[in-house]
Amino acid sequence: MSEQDVTRRNFMIRTIIGIGAFIGVAISVPLAGFGILPVLRKRDAGWSDAGTAADLLTDEPQERRFFQMVKSGWQEERMERTVWLVRKADGSVTAFSPNCPHLGCGYRWFSQDKQFKCPCHASFFDIDGKVIAGPAPRALDTLPAKIESGKVLVKFEIFQVGTAKKTAA
Amino acid sequence: MVKGLLDWLDERIKIRDLWNDFADRPIPGGSSWFYVLGASLLFIFSLQMITGILLAMYYAPTPDHAYASVKFIEEVAPFGSFVRGMHHWGASFMMVLVGLHMIRVFVFGSYKKPREIIWVLGIGLIAIVGGFAFTGYLLPWDQKAYWATVVGTNVAGTVPVVGGVLLRIVRGGTELGAFSLSRFFAIHTYILPWSLALLAGLHVFLLERAGAGGIWNAADRVPYKAEPLFPNQIFKDTIFIAMVFIALAGLAVLFPAPLEPQADPTDSTYNPRPEWYFYFVFQMLKIFEGKLELLGTVILPNLGVAVLLLVPFIDRSPERDPAKRKLMMTAGALFVATVIGLTIAGARAPIVNVPAVTSPSVLAGREIYARNGCSACHSIHGKGGKIGPDLTHVASRRPDADWHLKHFRDPRAVVPGSIMPKVDLSDRELRELTDYMLSLR
């Protein structure tokens, strides 16, 4: 091959690779953005009505269900939510997120043992949400809660689980 | 006629050469029942493709319809239960056969030079099979699907620093919902099948290039023996495939794929358990507590995969005879024993029992309650109308099932002057509704 041929050949190879790389980048940026970005949006929660405060027994956690309007993609959904409400002797009410801080299963209250227990990997918590046993890395997550004209209002949020620190997901 | 066609093709694309290359590939030491696993995996993969495509014709990947569409496949569509059963059991078979295939290659030392890349691709294929199982899970949108995916995706969330973002990318948002289902469906039916087909094609193609390994001592055997792939090996493959097929079809008929009640994110009475082939992961999640959690969710699983990938590069001696590779055999046996041990421990993990067990009929009853607008008049836990009595603790006042049944059929016959309308439902539905009432204590 003459020197000219070699240069020509190299030019063609470089052009092929260059065009390939250009198309690759030009298409992967919008595709990755389309695939990923829509799901990263944070949504903020409002107060939801979790029922009357008067029915709550002191130191006997109760599960409450209510509906929250949530925008999920193209549709606005009425999501059924649940929280655990605990009334203390001083009348204050704590609301716990229903998801176990280990890996997110739904846990429940066992009144005989005075413990919350998670059925997935057996994390146990006391009435204040503190970990007694099991793999959970932190206490049960509390949700903002207040009592207004006899009703318990809860700001329902979802937290990242499996971490020692509580962060909103 | 056939000969004419073959001649025609031969003249153009040299089809006889192609076939002979494939058919005459020599297997050093001769064909063996040990080598049937790879072919059976190709067979099951084709079956999964076919049953999967057919299931996709009736399945709807949205939270409001997924469950109903699977229920339709299972209960209404002719052969639906069989097709879904094949697809369900096919996944389990794939897991078992892929594991056995890897063990076989390991023991025979077939991953050694010149076949290292083929081993690496094989590990990639196992990962894809796992991905299939995991994404396929969620699609029926029943309780098991929902909760196994909650836990499974949360594992991704424990990765340091990027965990939160990763979790939302995998799930398609902060919680499981419409985006998760469409995402998992796209991955399960487009991304993974294509990846598997391409990678498996490469896996087989490269084996063709490198040549089959055969038995370790083939070269020293006198007289030297080698058999062609076709028909000797393919014959054994076919017999094994027939057995696999019969077992699969039998299971699909006798034990149809289960379908639990519809996913309920608010149900705290459910005991989530993964499919059996993920028990070892499940058990690992239980073992490591608190700050050590990362060990079980991220570090050890990734370490395991890395070790598997590196096997041919760690063990580089040309010796293939298992009897002379004591160290590798012991390490391999330990690895397998660990996985089996964790699986058994996971299967036997005690279940935290619900104080008031929520049975499927109670859940069904709750759905009936919601569907029939009972809450227009009655309230439970402060939700609902005030016209009828509050039902929050109805079972403590009316613990008798017959009372409820009679009352539903004709309220006035039991409670004179009641303004409640008759509940017009089937006997079965009335019983479920009653069970729900009795669960409200």
Ligand code: FES
């Ligand atoms: S999710 Fe609760 S213990 Fe694992």
